[in-house]
Amino acid sequence: MRAVVLSLLVASMMVASPPSSLHAQKDKAPKRPDLGASADTNVALAYYTFGVSMLERNPQRAAEAFYWAARLDPTWALPPYARRIALFMADPRLLVGYMNRTRRFTESKDARSLDSLELRALMLNPFLTRELDNLLLRAYLRALYGVGDGASSTRFDYFADQYLRNDAKNRVRALAAVSEGRWTDALDLYRKAVSEEPDEAAQIHVERARVFRRVGTDDSTRAELALALDKLRHRDEKTFIYAYQSKALLEHCIGLTYETLGQFEPAREAYGRALQEDLSYFPAHVRLGSVALAVGDTASALSEMDLAAQLRGDDAWVRATYGATLAQAGRWADAVVHLRKAVELEPFFATPYYLLGRAEEQLGRTAEAAQDYRGYVAHASDRDTRVADVKQRLAALGAPPGTRP
Secondary structure (H helix, E strand, C coil): CHHHHHHHHHHHHCCCCCCCCHHHHHHHCCCCCCCCCCCCCCCHHHHHHHHHHHCCCCHHHHHHHHHHHHHHCCCCCHHHHHHHHHHHHCCHHHHHHHHCCCHHHHCCHHHHHHHHHHHHHHHHCCCCCCCCHHHHHHHHHHHHCCCCCCHHHHHHHHHHHHHHHHCCCHHHHHHHHHHCCCHHHHHHHHHHHHHHCHHHHHHHHHHHHHHHHHCCCHHHHHHHHHHHHHHHHCCCCCCCCCHHHCHHHHHHHHHHHHHCCCCHHHHHHHHHHHHHHCCCCHHHHHHHHHHHHHCCCHHHHHHHHHHHHHHCCCCHHHHHHHHHHHHHCCCHHHHHHHHHHHHHHCCCCCHHHHHHHHHHHHCCCHHHHHHHHHHHHHHCCCCCCHHHHHHHHHHHCCCCCCCCC
């Protein structure tokens, strides 16, 4: 049973592979929003839901909520994606300049910082469903025309929604359709947009690929990604390309379409091509580790995870995933090293505490195991099914369960 638990943890942790953790921002960490007395403040979803509810009324407060959702669950793509949108909405001048492709805005420090959130989200989930893009488009129109709050704003939003649905360029209408879950409409609109905006064809193919993935058509997904890669490879080298449009990321997408079907060899080849495009693209090593584990090659899995940790040792998720893989292989002492680093990097992330407790138990270090289990109880959700097991283990170790902070 213990091996099964560790195997499931490793598998779940390898579903995603983020760039650097948000721990680097902890010195500037915003205050946690007050979610109310009944809220479970160890649940990332609680902060995300609150953020969405505040997004149009108070985007800065929404951004703070999304920040904490990402800290609590650094495996989840939606919080960094949503935080980027909220921060753009909180700065109308930057939003208009960026959306209008004004170079001093698109290449500004602030814009690049926000684009790094987009890249993080896509590395976590390259097929992220962009459920908030329609709100960003509406905020752009409001900022562009200087519309404030009040009754006039409500009327403007009505006409803006009609414009986005019926009269905007096909690509913009497609983005709105995706936000509303109108997948067939989005595919048709993106198809028309390719010929209308040839300079944006690569990204349009990527967006269309994500819709095909959403409706479960993997062959069409890969075809669109191949077209996008071809466009990017033939693009003028002087053309400005956003960081999150990397060819390595697109190969990552292709690899996932195969890996999730259990077609491990073409998945491995795609992840290898991602590294050929960008040797620093550490998520490819994590995915290669996942493929190696799936075929029973633990040595290769550990080797790939070690390479990922060398490239991004400051990422709590990479450290935790590597630690879990080491634990599954029975290398408990080595696992503790990486899991301790994960806790140091992101102390609000509950899973590493649990894995540390298991590893320390295996090493016979009961005092350390009890401390880690208490850390898990303090940071886990009340609804986490493992909490009861951890409390039983603490009782067996003769240690009190501890309390939440």
